Amino acid sequence: MITTIENKVDNPIAQIIFAHGAGADMHHDFMVQVTRLFNQANINVLRFNFPYMDKRIALGKRYPPDRMPKLLDCYKHIINDVLINNTDKLPVFIGGKSMGSRVAATLASDDDVLNNIQGVFCFGYPFHPAKKAEKLRLEPLQNTKKSVLIVQGERDTLGSEIEIMEYELSNLCQCIFLTDGDHSLKPRVKSGYTHSQHIKSAVQAIAQFIQKHINNT
Numbered sequence: 001m002i003t004t005i006e007n008k009v010d011n012p013i014a015q016i017i018f019a020h021g022a023g024a025d026m027h028h029d030f031m032v033q034v035t036r037l038f039n040q041a042n043i044n045v046l047r048f049n050f051p052y053m054d055k056r057i058a059l060g061k062r063y064p065p066d067r068m069p070k071l072l073d074c075y076k077h078i079i080n081d082v083l084i085n086n087t088d089k090l091p092v093f094i095g096g097k098s099m100g101s102r103v104a105a106t107l108a109s110d111d112d113v114l115n116n117i118q119g120v121f122c123f124g125y126p127f128h129p130a131k132k133a134e135k136l137r138l139e140p141l142q143n144t145k146k147s148v149l150i151v152q153g154e155r156d157t158l159g160s161e162i163e164i165m166e167y168e169l170s171n172l173c174q175c176i177f178l179t180d181g182d183h184s185l186k187p188r189v190k191s192g193y194t195h196s197q198h199i200k201s202a203v204q205a206i207a208q209f210i211q212k213h214i215n216n217t
Contacts, residue, residue: 004048012044015090019100037203095121105140121206122150127159141169149209151202153181
């Protein structure tokens, strides 16, 4: 049983599925704040916990994330459930924070998923592990068959703007960089920006991405 929370609005324009990162569950402040902002943009949001995260919570131990095949199966199960319950036939977009965004981006080349989603969004895509810039995770962004929007902090230690500009990604991928943001999009005080401002900017960009693809369908 996968634990989920769905936040719906009146007269929604789209349905998104929003996956958490490796270290924090669907109740994390970032996840909650982003969900609220998406709702304000008339977008329904479904959040869920990957099974390893529920195991952490239940047993109080920091289990590592499951391997990618298990994460993909979980996300696909959520997509199928959403489609069954999508009686309003809302356009569906998938995405997540960090690891969750990597799982979603990987599904953008999966033939079982392609016809059921409109696009993918990423908050802080993990282009490589911290301090391991040589171990790149570009394949999902090179093989994607759907449009992908990545909102990344300029100084993200899992993929900075300087690093990303050197990568070869699909023409379907677009990156937006937030000034001085880290992996959680948080800027330093000296930047003149706040974390809340960057989160709002990120959600606004993704909402515009969603609206654009709705209009083009």
